[in-house]
Amino acid sequence: MSILIDEHTKLLIQGITGKEGQRALKAASNYHTEVLCGVTPGKGGLDVEGVPVYDTVAEAVENHPALNATAIYVPPFAAKDAVLEAIDSNIALINIMTERIPIQDTSYYLAAARERGTRIVGPSSLGMISTGKARIGVAGGDKPNEIYMKGNVGVISRSGGMTNEISWQLRKNTFGITTAIHIGGDLLMGTSYADALRLFEEDTATEGIVIFGEMGGRYEFDIVELLKQGGCTKPIAIFIGGKFGKHLPEGMTIGHAGAIIEKGSGSVEEKEKALRSVGVLVAANYEDLPKLIASKLLTNIIS
Amino acid sequence: MNLYEFEGKNLFQKYKIPVPTGRMITEETKDITWEQFPCVVKAQVQSGKRGKNGGILFAKNKQELEQHIQTLLGKKICNDEVWYLLIEEKIPLKQEYYLSITYNTQKRVPTLLFATAGGMGIEEENAVLSLDINPLRILESFRVRALLKQAGVKGKDLLMIEDIAKRLFRIFEQEDARLVEINPLAKTEDGRFMALDAKIALDEDAGFRHDWKNFPERTTLGRRLTERERAVRNIDQGEFYYRGTAGKYIEIDGDIACLFSGGGASISMMDTLYALGQKPSNYTEYSGNPPREKVQALTNIVLSKPGLKGIWVVGGVANFTHIGETMAGIADALRVLKPKVPIVIRRAGPHEDEGKKIMENVAKECHLNLKWFGREISMGKSAKVLVDMIHKL
Numbered sequence: 001m002s003i004l005i006d007e008h009t010k011l012l013i014q015g016i017t018g019k020e021g022q023r024a025l026k027a028a029s030n031y032h033t034e035v036l037c038g039v040t041p042g043k044g045g046l047d048v049e050g051v052p053v054y055d056t057v058a059e060a061v062e063n064h065p066a067l068n069a070t071a072i073y074v075p076p077f078a079a080k081d082a083v084l085e086a087i088d089s090n091i092a093l094i095n096i097m098t099e100r101i102p103i104q105d106t107s108y109y110l111a112a113a114r115e116r117g118t119r120i121v122g123p124s125s126l127g128m129i130s131t132g133k134a135r136i137g138v139a140g141g142d143k144p145n146e147i148y149m150k151g152n153v154g155v156i157s158r159s160g161g162m163t164n165e166i167s168w169q170l171r172k173n174t175f176g177i178t179t180a181i182h183i184g185g186d187l188l189m190g191t192s193y194a195d196a197l198r199l200f201e202e203d204t205a206t207e208g209i210v211i212f213g214e215m216g217g218r219y220e221f222d223i224v225e226l227l228k229q230g231g232c233t234k235p236i237a238i239f240i241g242g243k244f245g246k247h248l249p250e251g252m253t254i255g256h257a258g259a260i261i262e263k264g265s266g267s268v269e270e271k272e273k274a275l276r277s278v279g280v281l282v283a284a285n286y287e288d289l290p291k292l293i294a295s296k297l298l299t300n301i302i303s
Numbered sequence: 304m305n306l307y308e309f310e311g312k313n314l315f316q317k318y319k320i321p322v323p324t325g326r327m328i329t330e331e332t333k334d335i336t337w338e339q340f341p342c343v344v345k346a347q348v349q350s351g352k353r354g355k356n357g358g359i360l361f362a363k364n365k366q367e368l369e370q371h372i373q374t375l376l377g378k379k380i381c382n383d384e385v386w387y388l389l390i391e392e393k394i395p396l397k398q399e400y401y402l403s404i405t406y407n408t409q410k411r412v413p414t415l416l417f418a419t420a421g422g423m424g425i426e427e428e429n430a431v432l433s434l435d436i437n438p439l440r441i442l443e444s445f446r447v448r449a450l451l452k453q454a455g456v457k458g459k460d461l462l463m464i465e466d467i468a469k470r471l472f473r474i475f476e477q478e479d480a481r482l483v484e485i486n487p488l489a490k491t492e493d494g495r496f497m498a499l500d501a502k503i504a505l506d507e508d509a510g511f512r513h514d515w516k517n518f519p520e521r522t523t524l525g526r527r528l529t530e531r532e533r534a535v536r537n538i539d540q541g542e543f544y545y546r547g548t549a550g551k552y553i554e555i556d557g558d559i560a561c562l563f564s565g566g567g568a569s570i571s572m573m574d575t576l577y578a579l580g581q582k583p584s585n586y587t588e589y590s591g592n593p594p595r596e597k598v599q600a601l602t603n604i605v606l607s608k609p610g611l612k613g614i615w616v617v618g619g620v621a622n623f624t625h626i627g628e629t630m631a632g633i634a635d636a637l638r639v640l641k642p643k644v645p646i647v648i649r650r651a652g653p654h655e656d657e658g659k660k661i662m663e664n665v666a667k668e669c670h671l672n673l674k675w676f677g678r679e680i681s682m683g684k685s686a687k688v689l690v691d692m693i694h695k696l
Contacts, residue, residue, distance in 0.1 A: 077511055103509075106411075141623050160565070161564065161565030161619045168678060187481075188411045189411075242570045243577070244570065244573035244576075248524060285575060287681040287682075287684070
């Protein structure tokens with residue numbers, strides 16, 4: 001099994017005529033994922049590598065009712081509208097790859113998605129990969145099989161590059177992966193660690209979860225809350241990067257509002273302490289993640 | 304981008320939030336024709352603790368004012384260089400409130416915060432009330448009044464603070480702010496409300512729909528940009544600004560030159576280096592498959608720092624970054640500079656064999672003390688190899 005995407009995923013690519021969109025089309029097609037069509041306003045009627053392009057998402061859905069996921073590769077200024085268009089057409093999963101979307105726009109489309117029960121992953125996501133089944137985005141590059149093997153570990157990462165590196169370290173230590181997901185590094189995101197953990201909890205094939213986290217924000221504290229409520233019972237190992245921040249001159253966090261909402265500074269050390277208190281395994285180096293999760297899993301054989 | 308108080312107050316005035324009469328002083332415009340006493344002299348720095356650290360001084364007359372300007376201008380307050388001062392009339396006040404709007408990352412919506420005890424030390428206050436704002440709707444006045452009522456605000460004050468809160472939200476939305484804060488929001492002795500301070504952080508990602516070029520230069524990490532930092536900024540400008548990034552660089556007082564790929568890898572490897580007792584000469588990161596020329600330009604600047612004892616090029620197993628192309632950029636720089644210090648590279652991903660060959664060739668050609676690693680060892684392990692090479696010298 002896997003989370004979010006699998007052999008039934010039928011993909012739309014918004015921004016398919018751009019360079020990134022075309023690369024995503026190739027990456028999906030090379031990894032068992034059917035891209036039914038693309039959307040680029042003004043380029044309806046064209047095709048990219050035989051995949052039809054429509055002007056609107058509504059037309060795409062009308063012609064391809066099987067569509068159940070979309071990847072957003074449009075420029076930042078057009079991203080809010082593209083996401084709202086996908087929400088409006090009832091596409092269940094929206095993976096936003098666009099980087100540098102204004103936070104106000106993200107806040108808006110996330111609220112719209114919540115109202116409709118749409119799942120958003122991103123923004124600034126590199127994508128996700130369900131081993132042997134489907135891929136959105138370019139995780140694993142042109143040789144995904146060198147890194148992603150079927151197995152029993154789920155991967156959640158705030159860094160695109162580290163999604164791949166951590167999956168590789170797992171592979172080296174004979175662990176395979178159910179789904180690896182890059183949730184994106186923005187302040188506001190559609191799917192947080194806790195959201196992804198809830199999904200992995202439901203997935204019978206996933207027996208343990210490995211997380212790459214970063215300094216800043218307070219999403220790690222949501223994991224703590226989730227575990228306190230019993231929302232995830234599977235073993236979790238996490239690495240949080242960014243301790244070096246304390247060696248730099250005092251940062252430019254201004255005002256008090258963030259600290260009031262966050263109730264604490266959100267330093268790496270603070271996060272680690274809170275996570276340990278609920279039984280999460282905390283790695284001092286990212287390389288230690290496979291070893292840590294191994295200590296809690298009965299099997300670590302690549303299936 | 305974090306705005307100085309005087310810039311924030313300019314925005315407040317644009318949206319008709321009352322602020323005290325004031326005047327900006329810079330190193331260039333030390334000439335003061337200020338006649339209103341008593342007055343307050345405020346260092347324009349980003350820290351929220353400047354009041355406790357001598358950044359706010361009161362003057363009863365012209366002589367004291369001149370003294371204070373001397374004391375503050377060009378000095379460091381809370382580790383931040385003071386380039387600008389704000390002189391303001393001193394406002395006799397009855398009470399201080401706290402009012403702000405920022406994003407609540409848990410609920411992923413803007414949240415309005417209010418407290419009846421503003422001023423210094425607000426973070427420790429427990430009596431801060433919050434109101435989540437649904438981005439799909441307007442900020443309804445009745446909700447703001449309910450919040451104020453709950454905080455104990457009475458009578459006409461309810462309407463006056465509500466008005467300011469709504470103007471503040473307009474700034475938050477229309478100016479694409481990530482934070483707008485008034486602390487303190489003062490009630491004056493004659494019953495008016497006034498913003499005595501302003502903290503605004505603008506969302507740089509929304510820069511395309513604003514004209515923000517006119518803001519003056521500001522400190523980064525409490526200081527001016529170094530020459531190298533300024534030079535690196537230019538790399539991502541010009542025709543191919545959008546093709547990968549190679550323009551992130553912070554100069555640090557250490558001796559290991561670092562060229563990291565990818566945000567997550569870079570912060571993890573900075574941690575690793577410090578944990579090994581080493582100090583980097585810089586933080587830098589290139590990502591998104593930048594062209595050879597950009598990587599070469601970045602490498603030149605990173606290696607221009609004197610006193611280096613090692614060079615570390617490291618990144619994860621790349622998803623789509625062309626290892627051959629990026630290594631060619633680094634090799635171009637090495638071929639010219641021919642550094643004598645140990646060099647360790649750990650890189651894997653698309654076209655890794657090409658990258659390895661390029662590096663082996665340049666090492667041979669220029670007699671470099673260089674070791675190449677692919678995915679067979681981890682990134683952290685390669686740091687240990689470099690440290691060992693340095694110690695063996």
